Amino acid sequence: MKHDQKRRVFLKGSVAASTVGLAVGAGLLTPGVVLAAWNKNAFQAKAIDKAIAAAAGNPTTTPSEKITIKAPDIAENGAVVPVSIKADMDGVDTIALLVEKNANPLSAIFHLPKGTLPDVSTRVKMGKTGDVIAVVKAGGKLYSARKGVKVTIGGCGG
């Protein structure tokens, strides 16, 4: 009986702890919207969904055909992979760019004030063949798109 009670207390404790963890992950405690602070949690996250959650506040995204990712099908040099993201929708607040197979998947978050078009280009490093993922936040909702890029020489390490 006593043992059981202890167990119950332990369980309770762990549930509480994980709720706090979730809250942090969901961006409730660390306002990812504040621009001054670099979103360390998001950039150091090792899993895709965690990175998305930390960057955008929610790990669930809806695939959307309105997002176009322009990236080469085959990248000869993984150190320089040109990527353009264009979203054909209104009210885009942020665009997050992730590389699926990198140690830290999140590459960049672009904050777009009103008047800035959801059309950004940059170049990323890719460790190995995998998907480039775009997460677009528009009107408080998250949309995503992905595109596979084959990398023949990795860009990380070496």
Next chain:
Amino acid sequence: MAKTIKIRAKNRGGITTVKSLISHPMETGFRKNKKTGETIPAHFIQEVVCKHNGKVVLNCEWGASISKNPYLAFKFKGGKKGDSIELSWKDNKGESDSIVTKIR
């Protein structure tokens, strides 16, 4: 300073396109020096801000997986010839640079 940034801003049909190249090593912190085996410390740009006539038009947070000598291009509505465009960056070591140019 402003020697690390190359920028071009052009207005066509009411939309301004800003293209920029920054020279920066963008070291991930994962790489090792092949000779000594020591890890090369991370050194990368974390923040890039672009302003049009003092108003922010783009704010980026970057991770270490942006390529060396980063390229950035984006578009915004408005802006006309002669307007000022300011681009600045800040890295994880606290180094920074900025440049001011005019829309062409």
